[in-house]
Structures are given as C-alpha cells and as structure tokens.
Amino acid sequence: MSQHGRRLSGQMLLLRLKELVRLSGDAELQRKDVHLHTLRHSIATHFLQNGMALERIREFLGHTSLESTQLYTHLLSLQHHGHAHGSQQVPGIPVTERLQHGFY
Known part of the structure; x- marks a missing residue:
C-alpha cells in the first residue's frame, strides 16, 4: 500500500x-x-522447502492449475541433486534463474 x-x-x-x-x-x-x-519464485521455493502443501502454494501464487505450481517440485529436485538436464549446468547460477533465462 x-x-x-x-x-x-x-x-x-x-x-x-x-x-x-x-x-x-x-x-x-x-x-x-x-x-x-x-x-x-524464491518465496514459493522456500514454502515448499519448509513443507507447505503444494495446493496451499498454488493458492498463494494464484495459479489456476496445480501443474504450474508443480514446476517448483522439479526445480527443487534439480537443486537437491545438483544437476540440470543435459549439459545445461551453469555453476553459481540458481536453478530458478537458469530456468527464467532459458537454460532448459
């Protein structure tokens, strides 16, 4: 406000x-x-990392489809395993930024 x-x-x-x-x-x-x-992206990722239900995150973000919100589970999986698809790894750049800038 x-x-x-x-x-x-x-x-x-x-x-x-x-x-x-x-x-x-x-x-x-x-x-x-x-x-x-x-x-x-950061807020949604922190919510998910701290155990908030995906449906509640969907509501918070205002997504109409749960599929849009499920993207965060994929991002967390990539971060957790420390790799990206193929040869798209960019050391030092968080997965969310790599996704935003088209590395996937």
Missing part, C-alpha cells in the same frame, strides 16, 4: 525491491538481476 492507502503499481514495487537490494549492502545480491518474478 502506498502512503495514501492505494495499491502500488508493479513498477513501484520493482523500484522498492531494487532499493532494498541496494540498501542490503550485499555485493553478491547486488550483482544479480533481481525482479518481482525472482522474489515470487
């Missing part, structure tokens, strides 16, 4: 997220290309 009680636009949320990254003082984080979708 804005100072005036209005809903924030996507652009304003992105600007605030970028400012939080800058204020964090974390050089590694600041080198990353962080977007709202990255934050969304």
Whole structure:
C-alpha cells in the first residue's frame, strides 16, 4: 500500500525491491538481476522447502492449475541433486534463474 492507502503499481514495487537490494549492502545480491518474478519464485521455493502443501502454494501464487505450481517440485529436485538436464549446468547460477533465462 502506498502512503495514501492505494495499491502500488508493479513498477513501484520493482523500484522498492531494487532499493532494498541496494540498501542490503550485499555485493553478491547486488550483482544479480533481481525482479518481482525472482522474489515470487524464491518465496514459493522456500514454502515448499519448509513443507507447505503444494495446493496451499498454488493458492498463494494464484495459479489456476496445480501443474504450474508443480514446476517448483522439479526445480527443487534439480537443486537437491545438483544437476540440470543435459549439459545445461551453469555453476553459481540458481536453478530458478537458469530456468527464467532459458537454460532448459
């Protein structure tokens, strides 16, 4: 919510997220290309890693289909086993970012 009680636009949320990254003082984080979708992926992944039911994550994300949410189980499986399909491994880049940038 804005100072005036209005809903924030996507652009304003992105600007605030970028400012939080800058204020964090974390050089590694600041080198990353962080977007709202990255934050969304991170939250869903943390929920799943901590045992939240896939159906509840689906509701939280607003997915109409459970198939969309099941992508996170695949990503966690790849992270857990430390590999990607074929020769698409990119050391140092999280699976969610590799997926977002078309490595799969």
